[in-house]
Amino acid sequence: MEQVTRTIKQIGAAVRRARRLQKMTQSQLANKINVRQATISTFETGEEGASLQTLLEILAALNLELVIRPRSKASPSDIEEIF
Secondary structure, rough: OOOOOOOOOHHHHHHHHHHOOOOHHHHHEEEEHHHOOHHHHHHHHOOOOOOOHHHHHHHOOOOOOOOOOOOOOOOOHHHHHOO
């Protein structure tokens, strides 16, 4: 399923949803990419400090990819309703 995200919190929520769909715990994901479970938790809650490298490693571990495209006309609040 394709998801549009525009904020850190939305990205975190999308990652959490994908992880749960794969029936993976935060600890299992953390072990897979060699980070602490707290790093996954911080990322999923949208707290500051998550690196782009961590995002790319999480996406790879979940068999997801980042797609860059022109922005649609929907507002961030419209997208929030999806989550």
